[in-house]
Amino acid sequence: MNALLDLLRILVFPGMIFLVVMGMAGQYLDRKLYARLQNRVGPPWYQPVADLFKLLGKESVIPEEADKGMFRIAPVFALAAVITAFLYIPLWNARPVLSFQGDLVVVLYLLLIPTLTFFLGGWYSRSIFSTLGAVRSITQLFAYEIPLLISLLSPALLANTWSISGMVQYYAEHPYRWLFNLIGFGVGLITLLGKLERVPFDAPEAETEIVAGSFTEYSGRHLAFFRLAIDSEAIASSSLLAAVFLPFGMGLPLWWGVPLYLAKVAGILFVLAVLRTVFARLRMDQMINFCWRYVAPIAFLQVIIDLVIKEVF
Amino acid sequence: MGEKKGRPGEKKGRPGEMILSVLGSLFKKPATMRYPFEKFRMPDHFRGQPKFKSELCTGCRLCIRDCPSQAITITKIGEKKFEASIDLGKCVYCAQCQETCPRKVIDITTDFELAQLDRGKLKVTFHADTTKACVEESTGT
Amino acid sequence: MSDERVVTVPIGPQHPALKEPESFMVDLRGEKIDAVRMRFGYNHRGIEKGCEQRSYTQDLYLVERVCGICSYAHSTAFVQAVEEIAGLELPRRAVYIRTIIAELERVHSHLLWLGVAGHEIGFDTLLMYTWRDREQVMILLARLTGNRVNYGMNTLGGVRRDIAPEMIPEILKVVDSLEERVKYYINLATSEQTVIQRLSGVGKLTREDALSLGTVGPTARASGVDRDTRRDDPYLAYRDVSFKVITDTHCDVYGRTVVRLGELLESFSIVRQLIKNIPDGPIAIKAPRRIPEGEAVSRYEAPRGEDVHYVRGNGSEKPERVKVRAPTLANTQSVSKMLEDGYLADLPIVIAAIDPCFSCTDRMVSLRENDGNEGRTMSWEEVSRYGVEWHKARGIDFSRVRIPGGAGA
Numbered sequence: 053m054n055a056l057l058d059l060l061r062i063l064v065f066p067g068m069i070f071l072v073v074m075g076m077a078g079q080y081l082d083r084k085l086y087a088r089l090q091n092r093v094g095p096p097w098y099q100p101v102a103d104l105f106k107l108l109g110k111e112s113v114i115p116e117e118a119d120k121g122m123f124r125i126a127p128v129f130a131l132a133a134v135i136t137a138f139l140y141i142p143l144w145n146a147r148p149v150l151s152f153q154g155d156l157v158v159v160l161y162l163l164l165i166p167t168l169t170f171f172l173g174g175w176y177s178r179s180i181f182s183t184l185g186a187v188r189s190i191t192q193l194f195a196y197e198i199p200l201l202i203s204l205l206s207p208a209l210l211a212n213t214w215s216i217s218g219m220v221q222y223y224a225e226h227p228y229r230w231l232f233n234l235i236g237f238g239v240g241l242i243t244l245l246g247k248l249e250r251v252p253f254d255a256p257e258a259e260t261e262i263v264a265g266s267f268t269e270y271s272g273r274h275l276a277f278f279r280l281a282i283d284s285e286a287i288a289s290s291s292l293l294a295a296v297f298l299p300f301g302m303g304l305p306l307w308w309g310v311p312l313y314l315a316k317v318a319g320i321l322f323v324l325a326v327l328r329t330v331f332a333r334l335r336m337d338q339m340i341n342f343c344w345r346y347v348a349p350i351a352f353l354q355v356i357i358d359l360v361i362k363e364v365f
Numbered sequence: 366m367g368e369k370k371g372r373p374g375e376k377k378g379r380p381g382e383m384i385l386s387v388l389g390s391l392f393k394k395p396a397t398m399r400y401p402f403e404k405f406r407m408p409d410h411f412r413g414q415p416k417f418k419s420e421l422c423t424g425c426r427l428c429i430r431d432c433p434s435q436a437i438t439i440t441k442i443g444e445k446k447f448e449a450s451i452d453l454g455k456c457v458y459c460a461q462c463q464e465t466c467p468r469k470v471i472d473i474t475t476d477f478e479l480a481q482l483d484r485g486k487l488k489v490t491f492h493a494d495t496t497k498a499c500v501e502e503s504t505g506t
Numbered sequence: 507m508s509d510e511r512v513v514t515v516p517i518g519p520q521h522p523a524l525k526e527p528e529s530f531m532v533d534l535r536g537e538k539i540d541a542v543r544m545r546f547g548y549n550h551r552g553i554e555k556g557c558e559q560r561s562y563t564q565d566l567y568l569v570e571r572v573c574g575i576c577s578y579a580h581s582t583a584f585v586q587a588v589e590e591i592a593g594l595e596l597p598r599r600a601v602y603i604r605t606i607i608a609e610l611e612r613v614h615s616h617l618l619w620l621g622v623a624g625h626e627i628g629f630d631t632l633l634m635y636t637w638r639d640r641e642q643v644m645i646l647l648a649r650l651t652g653n654r655v656n657y658g659m660n661t662l663g664g665v666r667r668d669i670a671p672e673m674i675p676e677i678l679k680v681v682d683s684l685e686e687r688v689k690y691y692i693n694l695a696t697s698e699q700t701v702i703q704r705l706s707g708v709g710k711l712t713r714e715d716a717l718s719l720g721t722v723g724p725t726a727r728a729s730g731v732d733r734d735t736r737r738d739d740p741y742l743a744y745r746d747v748s749f750k751v752i753t754d755t756h757c758d759v760y761g762r763t764v765v766r767l768g769e770l771l772e773s774f775s776i777v778r779q780l781i782k783n784i785p786d787g788p789i790a791i792k793a794p795r796r797i798p799e800g801e802a803v804s805r806y807e808a809p810r811g812e813d814v815h816y817v818r819g820n821g822s823e824k825p826e827r828v829k830v831r832a833p834t835l836a837n838t839q840s841v842s843k844m845l846e847d848g849y850l851a852d853l854p855i856v857i858a859a860i861d862p863c864f865s866c867t868d869r870m871v872s873l874r875e876n877d878g879n880e881g882r883t884m885s886w887e888e889v890s891r892y893g894v895e896w897h898k899a900r901g902i903d904f905s906r907v908r909i910p911g912g913a914g915a
Contacts (some may be wrong), residue, residue, distance in 0.1 A: 085391075332703075335852070383698065
């Protein structure tokens with residue numbers, strides 16, 4: 053009986069199906085906001101679902117020179133990694149589906165895998181534009197990943213635990229301490245734009261320069277899985293940020309907790325959409341410059357603040 | 366590109382300049398017109414589809430001479446009775462035919478929704494009727 | 507770094523960065539551009555030959571359709587040349603109306619360019635906003651001329667439509683509203699940090715290079731070359747208005763943006779002056795169908811630069827030769843110079859910064875060998891066979907292609 057319940061939790065709620073549905077809702081929210089901010093109408097609510105089904109129904113064309121195995125497996129790997137990562141993130145209480153000491157590091161690692169699959173998928177597509185996009189994906193990784201990791205690890209330093217659910221419990225016991233981590237939250241939001249390859253950091257997928265980057269040769273169901281993985285990655289990373297930086301209200305009963313969680317994720321997606329709208333795309337070297345010159349020092353500052361607070365209290 | 370240190374000389378630059386205007390757009394009505402559910406009316410004197418009043422035509426064929434794309438054909442179907450057919454696919458809607466015609470036979474309407482799925486349906490024939498000018502869309506000539 | 511492999515990326519003929527087909531073969535080392543090879547000709551439609559086979563009245567509309575954005579420039583340049591051969595003296599009101607429409611076309615073209623530049627640097631919001639504002643001037647032009655593009659305003663000897671007195675407040679309203687928006691865009695372009703970073707230092711072209719490569723229009727003016735056909739060789743009603751020629755010393759894409767935005771403000775001022783002083787009178791005079799023998803060169807400052815039309819009449823109803831030199835042909839020579847030492851990421855915006863209009867550009871150019879021979883003419887079959895052999899030599903397999911006329915295979 054317990055095993056069945058666990059299976060249900062992993063596959064349906066709050067696991068795979070929930071994540072996929074949330075991913076599509078998140079895509080809708082992002083596209084609608086992006087459009088409204090630009091004084092346009094935007095797609096209807098069923099657009100992401102319709103896109104998914106349309107792509108699933110189309111023929112998937114694989115270039116002759118591409119490595120068929122890698123080409124096919126890359127999207128599935130991405131989706132699998134994101135779903136697994138999501139299982140460890142506490143959403144509206146301190147008990148995620150799975151947890152253990154050190155799962156923060158594992159989640160961060162799992163959320164790195166999608167970027168690696170973009171690289172592999174693009175590299176093994178053997179097309180000029182895909183190769184350029186793949187290389188850019190990996191290069192960009194060096195810019196945003198360090199500040200992101202540092203900013204996510206600093207609240208853990210304060211909470212003295214490497215488990216996300218442990219962190220949530222710590223912050224529940226010491227209310228208002230999460231306010232010290234707001235600088236890290238800002239850093240996390242900016243670097244999240246890099247991870248999700250959104251403007252201003254969407255050089256790997258720059259439509260006007262390299263057609264579609266790693267995804268140029270993808271079509272049909274493989275592209276559908278990639279898109280699903282990207283949408284789910286947005287939700288998983290936003291949930292991670294919400295759990296690490298906004299761990300308030302985690303002790304509330306379910307009918308308060310779930311809307312609060314949804315509101316947190318919606319808020320983060322709103323900020324991401326606004327940031328996407330007001331900036332132009334930065335060139336690769338400008339982006340690396342920006343991340344190492346401004347963002348990384350601020351992330352370090354957050355670490356120092358947390359170390360100091362830890363000593364004081 | 367290495368010499369530029371990320372901030373050019375006299376331009377100070379603040380990121381996110383557009384943010385207020387962009388957030389304001391959230392509360393405004395979208396600028397998009399939901400065509401075809403909301404119809405767009407072209408202004409008066411817009412050059413749309415030409416219409417031909419057969420009873421006034423004398424068959425001088427000056428319109429054919431001046432049409433840039435040979436979209437008009439005039440056929441004589443009887444004594445002083447002429448029929449015209451305009452190929453809407455070839456017509457460039459320049460209204461030169463209206464200007465050239467000495468008897469004001471051609472009228473330019475504002476109709477611009479002229480798309481068809483069948484190329485043959487783009488040829489519009491204006492039959493000569495003794496009582497009034499009637500228009501009928503026919504398949505081919 | 508120098509023994510990195512050189513990769514050739516085909517930008518075009520079909521590419522999201524290009525609005526019109528043109529082939530740029532880019533040699534890349536990593537992200538840096540080594541060399542750029544350009545090929546034109548994908549948009550050639552035989553317009554010059556088509557003009558020779560149609561009467562002058564029909565040619566009015568054919569020449570107008572050389573380009574969608576600068577259609578009025580071509581139409582007016584052509585009709586000016588023909589009127590010069592025929593020795594026609596236009597009524598002043600017609601000239602003023604032509605100038606007003608010309609400046610309104612410049613407004614719509616520069617706003618379009620601003621949106622396209624925004625799109626090329628990944629700033630889609632700028633695209634949406636500028637094209638929303640551009641709708642105001644498109645609707646105004648539709649009311650004035652009867653169409654949103656390809657206005658059909660010109661006729662031999664004047665214009666076809668008059669500006670009714672009740673239209674004048676509307677024109678002024680649109681001009682006022684757009685002037686405010688353009689001021690906002692100027693502020694945006696000069697203070698939004700990501701935009702400045704993408705536009706500055708990119709596509710550098712020194713003044714000497716601009717002069718020696720023959721650039722025209724805002725591309726040249728952004729490198730400090732003070733040339734504007736409206737002031738240097740006044741046509742239409744430009745002698746009666748006062749305006750500044752905007753130049754800039756930045757010599758890069760940022761300078762070109764600033765020049766175009768400044769020109770927008772000048773256009774608004776010109777339109778206001780013209781409306782205030784527009785004379786009464788007829789809008790056209792009767793022009794003969796047969797244009798006498800003679801030739802004329804007509805220069806016009808299109809939104810992209812200097813547009814040159816040459817027309818030769820031979821006393822009949824049809825012109826003997828029409829030649830169009832579009833401004834983009836002069837500006838594309840400088841693109842490879844601008845891209846030297848640049849990044850691949852800058853290629854779309856550098857190409858977009860010369861405001862390319864390849865539809866205007868693809869005309870017939872005859873090249874002579876150095877030994878002074880006339881060159882050779884090929885028949886249709888020879889051309890077809892030549893094309894097939896050329897592609898076969900590059901490895902294209904023709905075994906399943908049926909070639910009409912039986913050439914190749």
